[in-house]
Amino acid sequence: MATENPTNTSRAEELKVLANEAFKAHKYSQAIDLYTQAIEANEDNAVYWANRAFAHTKLEERGAAYLAMGKFKDALKDFQQVKKLCPNDPDASKKLKECEKAVMKLKFEEAISVPESEKRSVADSIDYRTIDVEPQYSGARIEGDVVTLDFVKKMMDDFKNQKCLHKRYAYQIVLQIRDLLRELPSLVDINVPDGKHFTVCGDVHGQVLPWIPACTVGSDIFFVVHGGLFSVDGVKLSDIKAIDRFCEPPEEGSSLARSVNCYAVFYISFSSQFSSRIIGLMCELLWSDPQPQLGRGPSKRGVGLSFGADVTKRFLQDNNLDLVVRSHEVKDEGYEIEHDGKLITVFSAPNYCDQMGNKGAFIRFEAPEMKPNIVTFSAVPHPDVKPMAYANNFLRMFS
Template identity: 40%
Template sequence: MADNQEITGPVSQEDIEAAEKLKNEANEYFKKQNYNSAIEFYSKAIEKNPKNAVFYANRSIANLRLENSGYALTDASKAIELDRSYTKAYYRRAAAHMSLGKYKLALKDFEYVTKVRPNDQDAKMKYNECNKIVKKIAFEKAISVDKKEVNIADTINLDAMTIEDEYEGPALEDGKVTLKFVTELMEFYKQQKKLHKKYAYKILIDVKAYLQKQPTLVDIKVPDEAKFTVCGDIHGQYYDLMNVFKLNGLPSETNPYLFNGDFVDRGSFSVECIFTLFSFKLLFPNHFYMSRGNHETVDMNRMYGFRGEVTSKYTSQMADLFTEVYNWLPLAHCINNRVLVMHGGLFSKDDVTLDDIRKTDRNKQPPEDGIMCELLWSDPQPMAGRAPSRRGVGCQFGPDVTANFLQRNGLDYIIRSHEVKNDGYELAHDGKCITVFSAPNYCDTMGNLGAFITMNGKDLKPNFTTYEAVPHPDVKPMAYANSFFSMLCQ
């Protein structure tokens, strides 16, 4: 955002009044949850009057709603620079820091507010809540150092778990996922019922064992006349996932799928989504593929609901086991040596090859830079070259970066997800960079269509199917999210 330039000269009364009108228009868009338009009008207000801290703080929260945490952080910092006493700007910056997993920096902002406003009970409460999170994370880290040799999967005693007589749900057969099991499970979940913990743990242990043997970059071979489907973010929208299968058929050996990350978080049926997908992975391991997204990570799961949902429906131990499993998800897939699919995007360096991806160690939380980080976090931009990410993680890459990468690696195009698109998909970079997003009316607020891509093995030409959201039970998105973070984002 180029309007964070040095502010010089006085602002005329006329511009001050015009800016105020633009801010009011922006506020109306914000209330209607049209955050892109809100940002546009806050930006126009800033152009007219770049000395008003409120405009930056308001644009910061709009950016936060669009997951542009990097921009949100910059705007909140600008608001603080303009008005050191503006409490709300510190809250905005704290929320941006938290969404980036920088809890200690968030705590510093709260600490400052409590010092300058010692009688502000709200500030004190927020400081205490944030301090609890920082201490909890430090405690978890200390424990994990003590237990670093311990695999949670190895500590689970399935034999000690009994299936109660009153349990009437689907059952594994000889400890294995069958088509009968997964079809019954999907119906069971539609009725908002819970899979028995013994079966849930068994699925996680088996998926982990399978994924550990897989490479970081999985090569997929699709025969000439065969169909292949790629889906983008699902984000815990279970009933929309069911609609994808209704529209496109259940996964099978003749109907293979690749789900391209962000299966969980935000939507409040993430447990149902992930166990359905993992069941299909075990049932059709060579015809059902799953890439890791930026939301298959500890910090995201802690903030955006998945950890809370697993702990509520099962146990915190299971939430820890999910982290172990997610660490082994592949980071990318290559279809017929011609199409590369990853959740986020391309790289801050020019010389990255498919072999570099293959050699990337993935069994960890993503670092803040490098190949793994960028595969999960980067986004395309329309202009050439590269820019810092508006998310504050990864990079933004232009059409020239895409063209060079494809040429270097002998590829036709890339498919990625990671971004809400109004039509559920978007063609960028001369059609060589395709975004697909499969969660319609994201978070029950965005009004976007969902989409998936189908192709055949011969020409790999992408065909797009779009669809609207379907009704779901009255459980709001973010129902299990960290309540403190949700409160900060108000």
């Protein structure tokens, strides 16, 4: 038993305060060390033991989040600390080995990688016009360089019948879209003429690595984004427009997020290696989620943050907007209205991954009123293909 005296007790409390501050700042390893020092000063205080155990849990959760995101070097640091504290934890040992293997692979790839100045996208070497279409091919065809509505309808029918699109036309579509998207700014302003409408879908899950804009503003009324808002007030639309989304992946070897933008009927995926300010904005746009309580809180995902109705209200006021529309979370009814009606989550993938049983939804804004009209729908049978089976391989060659 530690000797109980006022000096030890006072020192232990000082260490606990420092540990609590480190915990709030998500510095879990530092918090664990400080709680340990507090325990050494006064081991009879159960609060120190409980707080250290909770910090350990959060450290392991963060490590798992880093691992899931492909941020293997960060995950490795966390699991090394977990292993040090709990050497007999089999789950931590398993994840540590996974991280060690992934980091070794990254180091090998770095050792044989081509210098940045010499890198070239495979897409730059593809000329779809030189690809012959076999006479026996009976699927949808693009005549010339224009993708027509008739072609799209034919292609959809073919897909429903489990027929493949010829690679010439698949390359053509992706390359032409790539050229179109690279001309767009990181924030797109859409003005909807009277009598027309604007449709927002979210999380239908496709991937076009960093070409898609970060967000959209519709008729100076609503802000459309995949994840959510920011860790600081005062972010203006001009700050988002200044984001240069065309850059190389971070050193962890994966994109910052392979998420899908709640942006018209497009998708989003970013990779970033910017200043901390730009990285923060992009990360939060992609990963943040709303919370029912006011203020800001830690993210359940280990990245981004949770934000309350007051944060939403201030952002809208600062940018003279009325509504935030975002996705990023499965909703049983396909949508959810929160933050005093100032934020709508829309999720357009019904029965997500063939497991969730949720409805899908989309939102239609009709000019000039531009009020959100939410349409929900249920899943229908689809071909026997695993969800997201083709999400990575085909488009990876265009990065």
